[in-house]
Amino acid sequence: MRKVVEGSYAIAQAVKCCDPDIISAYPITPQTHIVENLSQMVADGELKAEFITVDSEFSALSALVGSSAMGARSYSSTTSQGLALMYEVLYNVSGLRMPIVMTVANRAMGAPLNIWNDQQDSIGARDCGWIQLYAENVQEAMDLTPQAYKLAEDPDILTPVMVCMDGFILTHVYEPVEFLDHDKVKQFLPPFKPKITLDPAHPVTIGAFADPSTFTEYRYLQQDAQNKALGKIDTIAKEFKETFGRYYGGLIDTYRMEGADAAIVTLGSVIGTIKDALDEMWAEGKKVGLVKVRSYRPFPVKALRDSLKDVSSIAVIEKDVSIGNEAGLTTDLKAAFYNTGMKTPIIGFTAGLGGRDITLKDIKKAGDKALAAAKGPEAEFEFLTLRKEIL
């Protein structure tokens, strides 16, 4: 069924089809509509789940730690300051190997106070042990939701997943989307059957101490699960395609990379604009391609090396900055190349911070700089759309 709905409603519809047992969230712009729609679905009897209203994001995710320990499929959604308030619990969830799925409606981190989109919030939480998948559009964010549960609950993975979608740009846009069919999702995503839960008949302790003799191994197993997820993400995406007919690539996707001299690497909703910019560049004889990062954690090192091996230079455009260094995707990509023979110049651009538009002109500028870097001196990381006149 194809319908024009708000992005947030579409996500709520996708979550509903996943039959979560427990939902807990605290309102925060621009996530609010997602959870409001879910609470309405619960109230209307469309969704047989408990919706736990709480006093903070910290409480929301903590409540899910409890419900997940009971073996309940658990869902939350947040953004920005809310995600930051969850920081302590993020590690708890991943360390306890709880397959919680959370939609992050990406938004800037204050100060200064700002409610608009960038990706500083989730990129800043990249080391917390959660899988992070980034959606280009509402349909992809919807489709990623059951895929995220399937991945998270896989006995080899047991790792929480953030489905990241750009706040306002995707959460508040009205566009036609194909609704998920509840019965088909049920076939695609079997019921959650955890191996270990709290059970009065078989008492266990969850959350116990690990002293120096075992702590490293717990971390190693988390790392190992993320590595295994590298393989599973594409497998699950292809299974999804078999059932629903839609496929967005596995760990990464590419556009106009065949015969490209340079590439732009990015994640999130800016990809649509980049594709338009690249069409214009190719018409001008400038061969710049695109690599879309769908999975940021686990970081698809091999897939990125393979897809970028033939270009002479790379521009990364991302909506975050590692204040004091460059930015998340840029530094990760550079690290991915270091222990190889690849000496391709990589220029990082931070753009779209706090909701500033990234225009076709901005993207072409980054593309031009990448093309120039292949021939001349390497450019360094920069703020792509800096208003120098107000500094």
Add this chain to the structure above:
Amino acid sequence: MNGSKSPSGSPGVSSSPSTTARPGTSASLATSPNMNPRELGTYTKNTWCPGCGNFSILSAIQTVLASMHDEGYPLENVVIVSGIGCHAKISDYLNINSFYSLHGRTLPVATGIKLANPDLKVICFSGDGDSLAEGLDHLIFAAKRNLDITLILHDNRVYGLTTGQYTPTSPLGFKGKSTPMGTEELPMNPIELMLVSGATYLARGYTHGIDLLRKLFRDAIMHKGFSFVDTLQVCVTYFNMYETYNKRVYEVQGNDASSFDEAMKIARSWDYNNMEAPIPLGKFYDIDKPRFDQVFPGYEPHPVDRDAKIREVLDSLI
């Protein structure tokens, strides 16, 4: 159901400013202060909904500050701290030193400001969603420590900025956007909570009784210790309580504000849930108790010549 009634049309508020004025309350509050309170406004565009109770709170605090200025109090020694929510924009609308903090974190910031310079008058504005949910632990500790600051609670009993979800003071069964079936929790009584937590000044105002509101704000600001003014504020868009409040509110008279038990009795006479019960306004509690800021007497953060100090210590050892 919109807030079209004039402030003078609040039938429940029985007393006029002249009869409520008492020693220690500036008479200028009942009339106009010399300083035009509008001078304390800013050019920032106001984005509160028309009819929002926040306008009364803003107006009342402007009048109180103007009267303090008239009496020679240097307004540069006043700091406003707000949280996140509709209320917090008051920091943008008041031409006073202000700090717009994180959601729920009004009081920790205010604590730091006050302890760094105990001579400052620190006035916090916070919402019920701000200080009674995400920041509740800070509220309890500010009261426990009896820090000499004031917290004015914009208690509209709904999350206005995120467009209409229930808060800790929403009544049982409140149908907000996150609770379409109605809440299943009884509301919190913040005055009762503050009383048992150790606050030394407790009052309740209503945004449809501006004279009383000014009096209580001033009284609370002048109080030495943690003062808390629960301000019943109407959210015209998401929880319009004007009619209910106008029928139910009354001002307490002749109560012994030094009595914990009496304050508790008044506080408990309305539980934020019963829509039929009379709602007391006014000062409920006012006592003196040792304050947290007194622990730091005379501390002056002057820069120290570290080299000279080290030489002094070394010389004494030789």
